[in-house]
Amino acid sequence: MTGLQDKLTPQQVEDFGRELDEIRQRIVADLGQVDVDYIHNVIKTQRALEVAGRGLLFAGFFPPAWVAGVAALSVAKILDNMEIGHNVMHGQYDWTRDPALSSQQFEWDTVAPSENWRHSHNYIHHTYTNILDKDRDIGYGILRMDPAQKWNPYYLGNPVYATLLALFFQWGVMLHDLEVDRVAKGERTWAENKPVLRKIVRKAGRQVGKDYVLFPLLTGPLAPLTFLGNATANLTRNLWAFSIIFCGHFPADVESFTEEETENESRGQWYLRQILGSANITGGKLFHVMTGNLSHQIEHHLFPDIPARRYPEIAGEVRAICEKYGLPYNTGPLHKQLFSVAKKIVKLALPWNGEPRTPATVESDKTLRAA
Amino acid sequence: MTALVPRRARRLASLAEALLTPHGMDRYLELVDPMLVRREIRGLVTGVRRQTPDTVTLTVRPSRAWRGHLAGQYVRVTVEIDGVRRTRCYSPAGSEHDGTLELTIKADPQGLVSRHLNRTVTLGSVLGLSTADGEFTLPSPRPRRILLLSGGSGITPVLSMLRTLAAEKYEGDLVFLHYSNGAEDALYRTELADLARRLPGLRVVHAFTHAKTGGDLHGFFSKEHLAEAAPWYPDAETFLCGPKPLMDSVREVFEADGIGAHLHTEEFAPPALTFDTENAEGQVRFARSGREVANSGKPLLEQAEEAGLSPEHGCRMGICFSCTQIKTSGCVRNAKTGETSSEENEEIQLCISVPVGDVEINA
Ligand code: FES
Numbered sequence: 001m002t003g004l005q006d007k008l009t010p011q012q013v014e015d016f017g018r019e020l021d022e023i024r025q026r027i028v029a030d031l032g033q034v035d036v037d038y039i040h041n042v043i044k045t046q047r048a049l050e051v052a053g054r055g056l057l058f059a060g061f062f063p064p065a066w067v068a069g070v071a072a073l074s075v076a077k078i079l080d081n082m083e084i085g086h087n088v089m090h091g092q093y094d095w096t097r098d099p100a101l102s103s104q105q106f107e108w109d110t111v112a113p114s115e116n117w118r119h120s121h122n123y124i125h126h127t128y129t130n131i132l133d134k135d136r137d138i139g140y141g142i143l144r145m146d147p148a149q150k151w152n153p154y155y156l157g158n159p160v161y162a163t164l165l166a167l168f169f170q171w172g173v174m175l176h177d178l179e180v181d182r183v184a185k186g187e188r189t190w191a192e193n194k195p196v197l198r199k200i201v202r203k204a205g206r207q208v209g210k211d212y213v214l215f216p217l218l219t220g221p222l223a224p225l226t227f228l229g230n231a232t233a234n235l236t237r238n239l240w241a242f243s244i245i246f247c248g249h250f251p252a253d254v255e256s257f258t259e260e261e262t263e264n265e266s267r268g269q270w271y272l273r274q275i276l277g278s279a280n281i282t283g284g285k286l287f288h289v290m291t292g293n294l295s296h297q298i299e300h301h302l303f304p305d306i307p308a309r310r311y312p313e314i315a316g317e318v319r320a321i322c323e324k325y326g327l328p329y330n331t332g333p334l335h336k337q338l339f340s341v342a343k344k345i346v347k348l349a350l351p352w353n354g355e356p357r358t359p360a361t362v363e364s365d366k367t368l369r370a371a
Numbered sequence: 372m373t374a375l376v377p378r379r380a381r382r383l384a385s386l387a388e389a390l391l392t393p394h395g396m397d398r399y400l401e402l403v404d405p406m407l408v409r410r411e412i413r414g415l416v417t418g419v420r421r422q423t424p425d426t427v428t429l430t431v432r433p434s435r436a437w438r439g440h441l442a443g444q445y446v447r448v449t450v451e452i453d454g455v456r457r458t459r460c461y462s463p464a465g466s467e468h469d470g471t472l473e474l475t476i477k478a479d480p481q482g483l484v485s486r487h488l489n490r491t492v493t494l495g496s497v498l499g500l501s502t503a504d505g506e507f508t509l510p511s512p513r514p515r516r517i518l519l520l521s522g523g524s525g526i527t528p529v530l531s532m533l534r535t536l537a538a539e540k541y542e543g544d545l546v547f548l549h550y551s552n553g554a555e556d557a558l559y560r561t562e563l564a565d566l567a568r569r570l571p572g573l574r575v576v577h578a579f580t581h582a583k584t585g586g587d588l589h590g591f592f593s594k595e596h597l598a599e600a601a602p603w604y605p606d607a608e609t610f611l612c613g614p615k616p617l618m619d620s621v622r623e624v625f626e627a628d629g630i631g632a633h634l635h636t637e638e639f640a641p642p643a644l645t646f647d648t649e650n651a652e653g654q655v656r657f658a659r660s661g662r663e664v665a666n667s668g669k670p671l672l673e674q675a676e677e678a679g680l681s682p683e684h685g686c687r688m689g690i691c692f693s694c695t696q697i698k699t700s701g702c703v704r705n706a707k708t709g710e711t712s713s714e715e716n717e718e719i720q721l722c723i724s725v726p727v728g729d730v731e732i733n734a
Contacts, residue, residue, distance in 0.1 A: 031454070035454060094681050096454055097457075207393075210389060214389055
């Protein structure tokens, strides 16, 4: 197994890290009014779509109104979760000191309480990206997403679990914070889970109350239609979020790492791991916005706290740096990345361990020697 | 019946909050009109007037959550400058019996916010506001004799007191002694003359520090000025706000006379804090963000910012408490009082607390 340490010479890692740091510094120094105007516009659009969607469902007896209402609400939920919630909670707008854009105060339109998520995602996943047994996003404790996860018969259900996770993604994210798998293994106690659980119950109660009780009741005789509409919007958002997020780390050729090879990482090596462990999705401007710019997962993992709208602008440079150092830059259209993820989910249901894990390094050795 | 209305309104409001979870009503209302917010306080600028070249006087109509102010208190004013929210404290100059707010802001050549307010605020601008705060207020019942003493733009809290007393038709002895460079810098001159005509017990005294003529008194503050303007000052309550040198010399006179207890002050400029950055030791840990830095001997707010965090703050000089956070462990020195304290889980103001050795903050 090639260690992460062997990918580049120490000098190269250092230069590589410095080049990325320079990009970061340049962007941070340039942040200003345009970034704030941008996020305010997205928020305005999101709120308008939400109000419109809820409003249209009051006319849900008229099928086109129902469809339009569900569509507007779905887009509102997607924007809220991805371009707004995910990014704001990463602290991308903390520098504005606007409490409505504060990573510590923002709460999103999903059942997972933001505070729990900030721990499991911002801290655990972004620090230990793709390190087996440390990054809990690998398979969410349910799926086998890497050949290095030891197979057992439970994993035969991999495709089924994945489908269920996609359908109920917001609940998956919520339960993720409870680390039920670790409780089952005895690594975590229920007592430790109490505060997390309390927040979950409160948050989920409110979300369910609004989508499945209050709004349906308000529409009187249309209650079943409104209920169905809200459920559809949540489902659409779930499927979309699942797809984008799984395409960010699990297409073929994305690497994972062991705890040993990531011990005492330098800044440059950390950057290196973020690149090797992430994948982008190509697409148009609107597509990027709808993914919360997580279509630029690589850039996001390098600079999680830089406003996501800046990722497209630096993607070219990041890619050029990767080329310069002979590193892969995993990207492709949505259908290709999705297919690749699906294939992995199905393949790993079986006790298959894949080829030896060398994809990125073999060809880079040549380029490196040339460089 | 009348009692039912607010209750019903409240119920409707909480239903709306439940429907608009998780963002809450204000986040939607402000998109229609920033002044509609219910929880936060905003102020609509309804008047802009320039009394002197480097000041601006704003009349502000606060949104519904505003609960009024007491004369002498301050509010935190927030503006957005190049995408970043900045907050500073200003004392409203109007009477506490007045529903609108009047702010007079001097443009400090170094001051980001004060220059912004002077240059860019126009009719219809919306400012962020806090509730009024501060202990520098008139006692009630009102004392029989009152001396209001101010310098420069320190006039605002004491003018608020004067206008409040005027609105109450105060009948005791009242002197308003104000220091400015010269006639062109004397704020509120016409209003003060007007008040003096209307309130029989009031005497307004203008002291010019840099002009030899045109004022009632000339030169810097002295005991003679005091004796001249308000000979009864030893048995009055004195309220003072102004630049540090003025505050220091007034304090000196009152201390020497043994009547320091009758002097009430509002720190107007940041107190000169001293930091020992040479001998700082220990580590500062910001628990929530997981960042850790070597103690530089500077206040925790600055250390947090240098570590890439942006904790909430306002005045940066220990008066507004917007920077208050929980210190989970370690010892800090209060740069204002010099006191050290090592209690666990206590609330401290980041902007004036300097770590003594290892400290952990819940930020
Ligand atoms: S910032 Fe005002 S008290 Fe610290």
